[in-house]
Amino acid sequence: MLIAFSITPLGVGESVGDLVAEAVRVVRESGLPNQTDAMFTLVEGEWDEVMAVVKRAVDVVAAHAPRVSVVLKADIRPGVTDGLTSKVVDLEARLADA
Template structure:
């Protein structure tokens, strides 16, 4: 299962959210799950719904330590029996681009 999510603090002074986001990404990386962080989302690959949601919950809690309000955007690709999709989905698109 792939989980793409974005967590942002709200109700804090200033425009920068980098410290809060860094704490969330730290939780993700320490989880040991395959992951990727881009400018807008972090994606993790988990074996089960509970495993993925546990990491997301702990990442939200890390951001909550910085702000009175937190926004979470979540998208999931729930496909039991498929692993390694964090990289192989991108590889299939790249291969299609190379073909044509």
């Protein structure tokens, strides 16, 4: 499974970067393949392990914020591995062929 998610702490003021960094730290320490961009963090793995990482990241933020917003998109495709990079490689190859 490949997921893209974002966590937004609410009720802690305008700057949320420190808490978002704590959530990303949880993901990076998980050992699962991951990538973070300006909007989302992507994580790849089995359902239970990926969702456990998301829960831990939310819990870290919730410990310091009275409310947490989570946006999550999942691509569940059994048998596919390395979707985190292979999807981008495939897209780039298609663009190069055009």
